[in-house]
Amino acid sequence: MKKTSKIIALCLTLILIASVFALFGCDNNKEYVVEEEKVFYVKVNEFDFLNLGLAALLIDKDASQVILRPDGTATLRIVILKDVVGALGGLITDDILKGLDLTPLVNQYAVNIVPGFDINKPKETFKLLEDSMGLKLYNVDFDDPNVKALFDTLAGKGSIPDDFMLPAPIGIEYNCNYTMEDLVSEYTGEYTAVYMGDRNKGGESYVVMTMETNPETQKDEVFFEIKFLNVTFRAVER
């Protein structure tokens, strides 16, 4: 072999080795987001909270949604039915719940979960929650006299006022960034993960949903689960 050919062969071999080496070092998992906004509606008959069968009856199936946007932001919103809110208001004024002392809950947990928590300043306190974790109360107006009365009594007596009326409808909303990733298990198959919230390299967000296409409807669905709270639900595209 001529000298030039030898050099060419050597170079090509080295290029090949380098390329293979580079490829082996690559992380094959690719993060992505949806191309067009997707809205998933919570299926009330597949919603469970604390293994209470009745939980599904509380949920507003139109307002409770998971929204994934092409800009990488997401919203997860669980809203309680208007009528149920009224019934809950009645329940809260019941002897069972009125006078409930929430002080230990505040002192042991709230001040740590959200340092700076001040029950006298609910608006500012919930802003801390929103800024640090993306969680907010949906449709709660802190300037509403009933809501003000609630927090005033909570701050003063550590209890819920006797004549408290819940504003309607209310819920909880989680706003975050999200990414999706196609995962492969060599044992059980392929899954699409929706990581709700920022995640560090190598880690996951706390909420990991599974997205799949319903073979019958051909619509996408997401499955949500937090074992700690026994919360599960499925939300579907319409």
Add this chain to the structure above:
Amino acid sequence: MKKLIVILLCAVFCATMIVSASVVATNSQAPSGTIVFLGDSIAEGVLGPAPLGERENYCYYAILGRTNGFRYYNRSVSGHQTHQLIDLLYEEDNGATMTATHIKDADVLHVSILGNDLLQNNLGETMLKYAQGDTVVLEQILAQSVKNFAKIVERLKELNPDALLIFQTVYNPVYNNTPIIAQDVLEQIFALGRDYDDLRIMGAEILTMLNSIVYDYLDEHPGAYVIADAYKVFGEIYDANPVKGQALIYTDGVHPSNYGHAVLAEITQEILIDHGFAKEAPAINKYKKIKIEQLERMFGSYDATPDTIKAVKEATTFREVSDAYFDGTNGLLPIYTKD
């Protein structure tokens, strides 16, 4: 012409090597192994970190995952007792969390369990009876825990016989004015002539019995796993300085605080280094970066923070970094609103 070809090829080769090197350099920061955390609320870290939004900066699962460049999965469930962990270990993958797959593929499995076997079986009543010299209930609980613990180890070994398996012991969270025991039970215990010091000793005795499940199994099955002895290290810190020892525990009297999590991370980090899964210096540097980022972001407006950052930078061990950070931020309210 030949010379030109050679030069061109060399140029292409060099370019390729540079690109390859850059890719490899990027991937040197990519996850270098997989660690899966299993167990209870101590591991899940929902109750413990303050603010909760800093969970990924404070909890031991994240500190260990991030500082060592692991892929890390936390599949712990708050409230889980041993029997519930057994159930979880028999669950098939049913979605993107892929718990079974991650356990099978892990290089390291880390477990915090047993605590709820006591805590969720009327701890107050158990302690009261123990104070009265009646250990029947406690022995019944422990007898079941022994069986369940063995099943957990056997199942984990079945799923992944090659992983480094680490079991974390349960620390003693009892201190003066502990909220872990209800007031009415405390009064009954105090009526027996006991005080908080006695209560801590009782806690130590009961937890020694609980943790002996971990030690006894290992005695019978040498090499089955490694023990991350949180009980021992937390106890040493408390004995040397009760105020600092109490600072290891969250305000609910049960879970580890931010500082407690840091110490738990340090205990396991030493094991990972000993077994070749982690390197000390790069991990400490990563840990410093995490702490400095937090200091600048949440405590940047405080006059003392530059000195704290300096102390963190000068620290040479995990413990020194943690001490510098938590001593420097003690009593300061983190600022974490967006405007």
